Amino acid sequence: MTAAITASAQPSGFLDHLRIGFGAGANTAQVIDLSPFTIFEDLTGAEYENSYTGMLRNIGNQYFVQAEYYDQNYIIALKPGTYSYHFSKENEVVFSNETIEQESPYLLRYITIPLEARYNFDLQRYRPYAGITVAYSHLLQSNDASNQTFIRPKITAGAVVGTYIDLRAIILDFNVGYRSGLHNIASKDNRFGTGGGTAFAQDDMLLNDLQVSLSLLFSLQKQRRYSNIECYY
């Protein structure tokens, strides 16, 4: 909305402040278990382990297009794309002479529209920045029955840091962000409806993630000022 208002006020300068490009990166998912639900109840009162894999094992990826509007040191960036998250739930069922360990892997693919507000510092070729981000995501359908145990929308918010690297023809955007889920993503209606029969119940959970991305950006109008020190002409 900010971009639209600015555009109507200054129609001739809007394109001068626009950068577009694309990017990709990796992420690692962090599951916050809000309220555990188990399918197994032990008749002797024992508790069975019920946990999720750690962030180092939950590597996913993202591909997106990026559009930015910058004005002075402020930047508004949109990065719509496909964001995929991997994680696994680990359960155990204990018997006298054996313990059964179950691991249920998940792959959640979202169409996500992140919106970032950044403040950057002009250090000539490098322009480090920090900012905040909010994102709306929509879970894509899949043939995996476990996909049905999650609701489709997901809203996250977080912080980003990174730097632009000005290479004249293109601008690289190296971005690191941590996004925190704002609500439970498990479908309470389908908590036990695991379809394929995998014997576990879906917990109420937040899905947080740490993302590292690299984008290639192109200015719609060539920048006139790159550096006070280096000369490229």
Place this chain on the structure above:
Amino acid sequence: MRKILPYLFLIGLLTGGCELFQDEILPEDGFTKIYNHPDEVLAFYPESVLELDEGGYIFVSAVKDETSEIEYPSTYVVRTSASGEVEWTMAYDWLAPCATMIQTGSGIAFVAMNQQFEAYAVSIDPASGAETGQYALDLTMPLAAYTAENDQLLVLGYDFVTRSSWISKFSSSFVLERSTLLPINTDLEYEVQRHLNRTGQEYPFFIGEYNTNEGAGYFVNCFYNYTLRTVFLDLASLGAEGSIFAFRIEEGISSLVHKNEGIFGLTSYFEGNNYILPDTELSLTSSQNIKDFDSEALYELTFKAPVEALILNSDTADYELFVSQTNSNSLVIYQYAMDSDSLLSTIYKDFDETVEVKDLIQTGDGGIAILSSIRILGKYRRPLLVKIPAESFIPEE
């Protein structure tokens, strides 16, 4: 940023509907629970489940111990919360408990037998599981129990002396009111023993009641006159008035529910298949062959499949439900209209391991609870309780 957040939420609402808001969905609305015991030598045969007035469930299982010197299973009762979590468990020395559990005022009771095959009603405290009383029922080898609408108790047993099915009616305080013997005319004690100790075929023994303009009565699925029959009994005298028979004891009716007047819904198994007759008029006063009725084959069900049936009452309409299990390890629910033989929906719940339905009740919130057994890892037989919310049975427009 403040201006943008409402738009993001608006996008979420438009594309995701109301999925974000799930506060009205409670854990007790629907759940699936497998009740595991760590002792590998135990095999649980769940029998019957009750929903308690104060909330929660209580179910009884027969438990076989491979190492026990007694060949008959003992009794194990589990009390759970409304969302299926275990609150207490209690093991009893009573043998071969049978369906269904009995609600007696504020108490709970189950019917089982001692080592001399004598049947007892055993009352327990639902708060702790402590045994509060035992009542001799003066019959042997209990096979099924039923609490009638007027709180009277009916119990089916097998009398190995007269080789008869033995049906007795008791008051709510377990005082014998009437009893009847249905001669089998052949010795089925070995078959009954194998049924009770879970080493042979488990027969679909059950008791129910019907009420028509012409009168009320009970129906009992039991051995009678060489065959496994559904026998219609007079309400007052318990005299046999009519029956439906099949081929000896190899075939029979697996579930039966009264819809209205002379119309019943039933399932049966014969010639290696299972069949359903969701809306069939039966004569309550004559002897009929199950093969004389038009039926629809249910090829997906397991061999001689146990089936549970009930009339599901709701604010808008009543439905006829049959619950069983398929060859592909699913619980399956067939929902039929009450006033016709129309199949409204079929609901599957898939599992990795073999499941077997044992009991079905309607819960206070209009949903259903299904008590089954499941073989964890394909080897350890354990109780499985599935609660399905009422919304699942609202037909789509």
